[in-house]
Amino acid sequence: MLDDKQPQLTPLEEIGEFGLIEHLTKSFEIQNESTQKAVGDDAAVLNFGERETVVSTDMLVEGVHFNLAYVPLKHLGYKSVVVNLSDIYAMNATPTQILVSIAVSSRFPIEALEELYAGIQIACKNYKVDLIGGDTTSSTSGLVISVTAIGSAKKEDITYRDGAHENDLLVVSGDLGAAYLGLQVLERENEVFKVNPNVQPDLAEYEYLVGRQLKPEAGRNVFELLKELEVKPTSMIDVSDGLSSEILHLSKESGYGFKVYEEKIPLDPMVIKTAEEFGINPITCALNGGEDYELLFTISQEDYDKIKGNPSLTVIGHTTEQNAENYLMLRGSDSAVPLSAQGWKSI
Amino acid sequence: MLDDKQPQLTPLEEIGEFGLIEHLTKSFEIQNESTQKAVGDDAAVLNFGERETVVSTDMLVEGVHFNLAYVPLKHLGYKSVVVNLSDIYAMNATPTQILVSIAVSSRFPIEALEELYAGIQIACKNYKVDLIGGDTTSSTSGLVISVTAIGSAKKEDITYRDGAHENDLLVVSGDLGAAYLGLQVLERENEVFKVNPNVQPDLAEYEYLVGRQLKPEAGRNVFELLKELEVKPTSMIDVSDGLSSEILHLSKESGYGFKVYEEKIPLDPMVIKTAEEFGINPITCALNGGEDYELLFTISQEDYDKIKGNPSLTVIGHTTEQNAENYLMLRGSDSAVPLSAQGWKSI
Numbered sequence: 001m002l003d004d005k006q007p008q009l010t011p012l013e014e015i016g017e018f019g020l021i022e023h024l025t026k027s028f029e030i031q032n033e034s035t036q037k038a039v040g041d042d043a044a045v046l047n048f049g050e051r052e053t054v055v056s057t058d059m060l061v062e063g064v065h066f067n068l069a070y071v072p073l074k075h076l077g078y079k080s081v082v083v084n085l086s087d088i089y090a091m092n093a094t095p096t097q098i099l100v101s102i103a104v105s106s107r108f109p110i111e112a113l114e115e116l117y118a119g120i121q122i123a124c125k126n127y128k129v130d131l132i133g134g135d136t137t138s139s140t141s142g143l144v145i146s147v148t149a150i151g152s153a154k155k156e157d158i159t160y161r162d163g164a165h166e167n168d169l170l171v172v173s174g175d176l177g178a179a180y181l182g183l184q185v186l187e188r189e190n191e192v193f194k195v196n197p198n199v200q201p202d203l204a205e206y207e208y209l210v211g212r213q214l215k216p217e218a219g220r221n222v223f224e225l226l227k228e229l230e231v232k233p234t235s236m237i238d239v240s241d242g243l244s245s246e247i248l249h250l251s252k253e254s255g256y257g258f259k260v261y262e263e264k265i266p267l268d269p270m271v272i273k274t275a276e277e278f279g280i281n282p283i284t285c286a287l288n289g290g291e292d293y294e295l296l297f298t299i300s301q302e303d304y305d306k307i308k309g310n311p312s313l314t315v316i317g318h319t320t321e322q323n324a325e326n327y328l329m330l331r332g333s334d335s336a337v338p339l340s341a342q343g344w345k346s347i
Numbered sequence: 348m349l350d351d352k353q354p355q356l357t358p359l360e361e362i363g364e365f366g367l368i369e370h371l372t373k374s375f376e377i378q379n380e381s382t383q384k385a386v387g388d389d390a391a392v393l394n395f396g397e398r399e400t401v402v403s404t405d406m407l408v409e410g411v412h413f414n415l416a417y418v419p420l421k422h423l424g425y426k427s428v429v430v431n432l433s434d435i436y437a438m439n440a441t442p443t444q445i446l447v448s449i450a451v452s453s454r455f456p457i458e459a460l461e462e463l464y465a466g467i468q469i470a471c472k473n474y475k476v477d478l479i480g481g482d483t484t485s486s487t488s489g490l491v492i493s494v495t496a497i498g499s500a501k502k503e504d505i506t507y508r509d510g511a512h513e514n515d516l517l518v519v520s521g522d523l524g525a526a527y528l529g530l531q532v533l534e535r536e537n538e539v540f541k542v543n544p545n546v547q548p549d550l551a552e553y554e555y556l557v558g559r560q561l562k563p564e565a566g567r568n569v570f571e572l573l574k575e576l577e578v579k580p581t582s583m584i585d586v587s588d589g590l591s592s593e594i595l596h597l598s599k600e601s602g603y604g605f606k607v608y609e610e611k612i613p614l615d616p617m618v619i620k621t622a623e624e625f626g627i628n629p630i631t632c633a634l635n636g637g638e639d640y641e642l643l644f645t646i647s648q649e650d651y652d653k654i655k656g657n658p659s660l661t662v663i664g665h666t667t668e669q670n671a672e673n674y675l676m677l678r679g680s681d682s683a684v685p686l687s688a689q690g691w692k693s694i
Contacts, residue, residue: 043403056390
């Protein structure tokens with residue numbers, strides 16, 4: 001991912017631990033009035049006045065969440081921010097600040113970390129969030145990135161996971177399953193490359209899928225669209241672990257059962273085509289694949305007219321009754337299968 | 348660190364990823380009014396009204412910051428919280444919430460993580476902070492702990508690193524160098540144990556030093572003492588990397604040079620005795636050892652009478668002029684040596 005022709009790489013030892021964060025973050029600009037003090041003291045200082053502060057954190061581990069054989073560091077930096085901002089949008093809040101900590105072994109030269117931070121910076125600019133702190137430390141093995149995102153919202157706007165009511169509609173933004181298939185494509189190309197390093201991968205056909213995997217976007221457009229449509233979801237979550245698992249969260253927290261209709265789940269044509277190529281059911285990619293970072297939410301039936309026909313939003317089901325089971329209603333039949341989540345992925 | 352007689356350990360796979368955070372945090376109680384929503388949604392929700400919010404984050408990596416051969420997991424959990432709270436106190440703010448993310452390989456059974464979280468919970472209780480979120484993920488190798496701490500203060504109370512003025516006094520709390528020597532003692536015992544596992548270490552003599560290493564405390568008492576004495580430091584930092592490095596930070600941020608007097612640096616008698624045993628200069632332990640988590644701050648000379656004679660606080664030097672060098676004034680002589688910081692510790 002780094003150009004092999006780069007003549008000189010700088011070992012981390014040369015810059016010193018204290019200089020590193022400053023070196024990596026000196027070109028970051030403050031974009032939020034609420035940021036009183038960013039990187040450079042024991043702690044950052046924020047001021048949200050009368051608004052609520054929301055905070056979320058996520059950790060990405062080399063060999064678990066990413067493989068540097070096919071994930072460019074700049075994309076990784078971008079994605080590590082976006083997955084955290086996605087959690088803030090899922091609260092119906094505006095992200096405003098992030099903190100980024102990395103543990104890194106000395107096999108990474110400074111230029112590699114600069115690539116990572118270049119991606120972090122692009123995400124900060126695109127989403128108008130300020131980098132306000134972090135920690136940089138050695139690691140005995142791979143790269144670990146921990147991001148904490150902070151956001152702000154009016155108290156009455158915050159949307160929790162537990163707010164669904166009886167017969168609310170279940171809505172998802174965008175389409176599902178593409179990020180998972182993008183990963184399958186990248187892993188397949190990587191296997192080919194390992195056998196024959198002279199084969200140049202041709203990923204053009206899979207651009208949409210690979211882009212969804214390597215450079216996902218957080219739900220800002222949907223967040224803004226809902227504000228514009230004057231729809232406040234009754235509950236909301238982001239789709240990071242797969243549709244099935246997220247529905248189970250909304251069900252558990254609200255106490256209501258959900259019915260989801262297979263034929264309603266939005267799939268891009270490339271998802272259907274590539275799933276077939278891999279011999280997988282595309283619905284399985286949507287249900288269990290994860291990393292789509294779409295927003296999944298419930299709305300009152302009264303709000304249906306506001307979202308009806310919007311190309312970014314699809315009604316895929318509804319809540320049923322308290323303590324009811326969660327079902328996937330199969331296409332073109334009255335059959336239903338219970339929804340289940342993927343478990344802990346051990347390694 | 349785990350009792351060998353424990354008959355059954357539970358592999359992480361058994362509980363599932365989604366259940367793990369809930370399992371580990373279900374006994375944590377909310378202690379701050381500002382905590383509107385803690386663990387369990389996409390993000391935590393805080394409300395500080397008119398006060399400022401401060402945020403800090405630190406990452407601890409197995410093999411770099413701790414060695415599980417001699418660090419009990421419960422102590423590790425406690426310490427990982429305390430080192431972050433220390434940063435909040437160093438802003439002259441009250442810590443109120445923490446987020447804890449861990450990356451862990453499947454060689455750790457659930458009981459090991461329970462020990463870790465038991466230590467985290469004790470720290471939360473002792474310091475009255477709420478655990479409000481976090482992430483739990485697999486790791487391909489060791490244990491990585493990332494903690495973000497959030498605190499609150501009135502705007503006019505916040506103390507930065509850059510506020511020192513000409514001829515301010517430099518003050519440190521407690522005593523220095525003990526945590527570093529505690530680590531030397533533990534490492535020596537570990538080497539003995541590796542050669543002969545039947546030798547039971549006798550650490551009673553070194554209890555103070557080992558305690559300072561394994562179970563440090565954050566500067567709450569000093570924070571409260573300063574409030575009581577009505578002293579607002581002009582600048583402040585916590586001693587995590589060694590006195591020398593912290594003074595250089597205060598100097599760089601304020602632009603003033605510092606003079607520190609060797610004979611004034613507070614050392615516990617056990618530090619002097621044990622440094623001699625190891626053939627090290629105890630002042631070197633204080634200057635470069637780190638992990639003491641005392642507070643280092645500057646005050647106006649007008650405040651000297653307020654802190655004079657207080658057994659918890661020692662004046663060890665003063666600022667000089669803008670752009671001046673930083674010096675250690677040697678004991679019983681007019682000689683001075685320039686202060687220098689330790690660099691990046693590569694592995």
